[in-house]
Amino acid sequence: MMENVTAQMQRISHAGSPPSKRSHRRNKMNTGSTDATRFGQNEQYSSRWRRGGRPNGRELLQRLESQTKTRLAECTLSEDDQALFERCTSELEATIKKLGPEWSMKLFGSSANGFGTRSSDIDATLIEDCSLTDNALDAQPSATVLSERVVPLFEEHPNFSIVEEVLGANIPILKLCFEDRLDVDLSCRNVEALQNT
Numbered sequence: 254m255m256e257n258v259t260a261q262m263q264r265i266s267h268a269g270s271p272p273s274k275r276s277h278r279r280n281k282m283n284t285g286s287t288d289a290t291r292f293g294q295n296e297q298y299s300s301r302w303r304r305g306g307r308p309n310g311r312e313l314l315q316r317l318e319s320q321t322k323t324r325l326a327e328c329t330l331s332e333d334d335q336a337l338f339e340r341c342t343s344e345l346e347a348t349i350k351k352l353g354p355e356w357s358m359k360l361f362g363s364s365a366n367g368f369g370t371r372s373s374d375i376d377a378t379l380i381e382d383c384s385l386t387d388n389a390l391d392a393q394p395s396a397t398v399l400s401e402r403v404v405p406l407f408e409e410h411p412n413f414s415i416v417e418e419v420l421g422a423n424i425p426i427l428k429l430c431f432e433d434r435l436d437v438d439l440s441c442r443n444v445e446a447l448q449n450t
Contacts, residue, residue: 330370338364341375341431344413345439348406355382361446374436378443379403395441396425403427403439413437 330338342360349358359365362376381392393401400420407413407429416436417428424446429437440446 337432337435338375340412341435341437342377344410344431345375345377345437348410348413349379349403351406352379352402356380357382359447361443361449374438375431376438376440376446378440378446380444380447381442396420398441399425399427399439403441 342364346358349356357380358377359380360375360377363370363373364375364377379398383392400418404415404418404427407415407427412432414430414433415427416430419426419428424440424443427439429439431437
């Protein structure tokens with residue numbers, strides 16, 4: 254009986270005793286190995302980031318240059334676009350001459366300054382030389398010139414179609430489309446736009 258009690262007390266004492274020095278060193282070595290592994294992984298990720306994950310300044314400039322050239326190529330007028338533009342402006346001028354020698358057509362905006370792109374339309378205005386008219390003080394309003402004199406000319410033109418007549422605006426505009434491909438905004442006496450171009 255006494256021997257059983259003694260054996261139980263010894264088992265309890267061993268179970269509650271702190272780990273030995275050898276066991277502590279083994280746990281510390283395992284922990285150190287884990288830390289070293291983590292450090293090696295972090296160093297590997299850092300090296301990979303420096304090597305290929307993040308471009309340097311030269312790579313960024315090369316990428317920006319390539320993207321800029323691609324974008325410019327997409328926006329630059331092709332030979333077909335340029336030919337369409339020249340046909341349109343030529344036929345516009347020929348049509349406006351039918352109004353009389355005092356009238357001429359002037360381009361403004363990107364159509365005149367050379368910054369037009371494939372998505373640009375043509376902005377033009379009619380200019381009247383009052384020195385060639387007999388009754389300069391009795392000149393018709395711009396909206397009347399467009400609606401009564403210009404519209405009939407383009408209604409008969411085979412290559413132009415009238416999209417909209419914006420005659421109530423401060424600057425009346427006749428919206429046209431040439432060969433179903435190129436939009437034209439035609440105004441009258443829009444001198445301020447010419448000065449701003």
